[in-house]
Amino acid sequence: MRQIEKYNIFERSIKGPEPSTTNVKVDFTGTFRKEDKEVNIKGFYNGNGEYLVRFMPDEEGIWHYELILNASEEIRESGDFECFRETANNHGPVIVNGMNFQYADGTRYIPFGTTLYAWIHQPMQLIEKTIETLSQSPFNKVRMCVFPKSFMYNNNDPELFPFEKDEAGNWDVNLPNYEFWEHLENQLTALLHLGIEADLILFHPYDRWGFANLSREDNLTYLDYCVRRLGAFRNIWWSLANEYDLVFNKNEEDWESFGKFISSEDPYHHLLSNHNCLKVYDASKQWITHCSIQTNSVQKTKMFRDQYKKPVLIDECKYEGNIEPSWGNISGFEMVHRFWTVMVLGGYCTHGETFHRDDEVLWWAKGGELHGESVNRIAFLKNIISELEGDIQPDKATFDVNPNDPSIKEKLDSVEMNPFAKALFSLEPVELSEFMYGFSSVFSGRHDDKYMIKYLGRECLCFTELELPENGEEYSIEVIDIWEMTRETVLDKGKGKVRVNLPGKEGIAVIATRNK
Template identity: 30%
Template sequence: MAGEPSPAVERWGVLELELPGPARDVVFSSEDGRCFASSSFPDGRGRHLLRFMPDAEGEWTYEGPRGVAGSFVCGAAGEGNHGPVRLDGGGSGAGGLGVGGLDAEGLDFRYADGTPYRPYGTTVGEVDEATVAALASTPFNRVRLRAPEGEGLEAFEQRLAELRDLGIEAEVRLTRGHDIPSVVSRLAAYRNVWWCAPEGAERDPDVLAEIREHDYGHHLLTVHGGAKTDFGAPWITHASVQHDEVRAVGVLTDQLCKPILIDACGAEGDAPTPEESLPAREMVARIWEGVCQGGHVTHAESYGPRPWSACGGRPTGESVPRLAFLREILDATPPRPRHNPAYYDASTIEVPGAYLLQYLGPHRYPSRRFTLPGGPYEVDVIDTWNMKVRRLPGAWTGDFEVPLPAEQYMAIRISRA
């Protein structure tokens, strides 16, 4: 196939080539001189395929063993294609709404084209067509799922493409049973892929080297474990934590200075185990609490003999519409809010001098006092369970007290007018 022209592909799209045999280290070169190596994989039907995700417009060339050589043109990204998610290192400045706050680099995510990204996650089991269709009507833009071992990868990658077209990121959990070089080479061309390394991989440099070697696109990469897991290694882009106390987010953020995702804090459901039989109010409360500690908390559901988080299908619990409401609140938040530990009795994120969101959880506070610089501000009282927002009249400045209905699961939003 020397010199054979290939079809055009969009930026961050998937170029697929059929090769005459297995080939490692086919080198792709961009017009600006950057080079990336990709390897072929068997597709289960006797073919050897090679995939590549170009990250820049213009002409690309490739060359490898067995006479593999050619070129293709990379065009502009299509509508809705923002590229893979990366870490965003922008800071928000020091100080808070009068009381100081945390600022750190790399605590946020963005797409490769610079568009901000905030994960709203869920854990699913089998990702079939019904599951993808269900996800299209949920607030979730990130799913945690496990790649099948052996056969089943062809159907799995079709589901990845469908999730990509819906704007949903997929954190693919790898296991010790996977042929990691083949799986990573096969899936790395999908821009919506994140990697979750096999259990214990933070202590196994060989496994990590395999993932990095075959992932030319440098997708986000993590391990999943308890709070004592060593998430500090530089190759870990974000922490995927198992912890039922979501207020640990603030502490972990201070320690690691990287995004914290509580990916297993329990599940709404009726399973026989305590961690998988949470009432919906508790599931929603944990997610609000973790978000207002400056992190991200992943939803899970475990009802019936085929629960969503084990088998896919369709979520049936009461959490999902309330998480859609939370997403509406957070999507209207200014960029890069930070947890402010000064509000020790109520989880709080803020954008200094401009915005504050405070979650009161199970406490029935009759009022809350704030001292804010400048002003004026607008104040909203949010009923997180009943999904209602009540704007308090007037312009608020200086030192003031916000009256509350003394009910559980309320939040306060303060925005510069």
């Protein structure tokens, strides 16, 4: 009997006649049963008379399967396989756990992503170099496009496209280019072996080939093939778009139909989001699992958490680099600073790199090698966060105060509030919000009473104070330099109100961890 590791892909194929109308919406199904559990999977056509079905088992034991083509009693196959326990780094697909993430087996997952929009559309030598670079990096999530991208530093035509063309020279979504899809699967598998999640971008506006102008019906056919063919990969996330609000030929009804289609058709319910340029997409929709946000104002991370009650990924916070556009020339320190800010506010941040090169091979678009200074510091942060017991819960910030709260009015009329605070809370709500989000730069978070983390950002303080529990366990206090990557324990047994001396420079964090 064939054996398949839990959360791996069980694949079977049968031979049959060529589809008569569409090579996508084929009537090929697999039914998988284990005791009282039954899962129905849509298969796909792979050319040359071959039909494939892929299934990701999520329970150990004996599974029975039955494959049927065109509802015909003559073309069918049945059998059994044994699913055994996952091993090594196989923890299953990533799922949402409240405001955070975890693997299906319960293991904590902390996304540290990077952006590689068109890396699969490059020559194989460059693709292999990208995989090598990723294998030595801290990144465990990659944002990447299905369609090729046409943009600055990304002007080459790929060797393969997702579809064939019809006689009139238009893309025919009912005729997948099987060589392209196999190529995409190979790269997804390479990421899987590295323990990297593939945040697969399904649409984007940077197009000169006509993919952005497909009709809604054609787009749904394309999505149908994506789900049928790729859904069994445990490391898949679905991102409806990169910058959905710049894809001008699609409206709200389109995005709603695409999101609901994937949510209903994906039997594994992989993570699903929609990324913005200017207007943040409404992540309160039931089919959206988490926020994927582009913003320069990373200090709003907690605001997005509070608004949508879902995990927040700041998937684009500008890129470390030196190219002319403002989105592509922040310093390495600024990138690391933004990572720390987002993390302490209870979110997750995504890296990108855009250093000018004469060969136009920029990491953010094509991959290759990394040249910036932030990656090692992001790895340093990853190690620190991974050591902490439990996910960060951001503390209430000054700008969380509701200026319409009656207690604020009482304080305004009292002598308790200093002149600055009195003037501040006399502002209109919009004015107050705008001021506070630009003013605040010190953030703190904790996980119950297990630890407290305070990030001082751009402040150059000679000391700070921590409010630790007066009673109970004592705390070990570290001062961390996020750029120099140093950790110094300054107090072994702290409790109550503690003063911590600091070096008076930017990029300092303080962590108090409860002694065991």
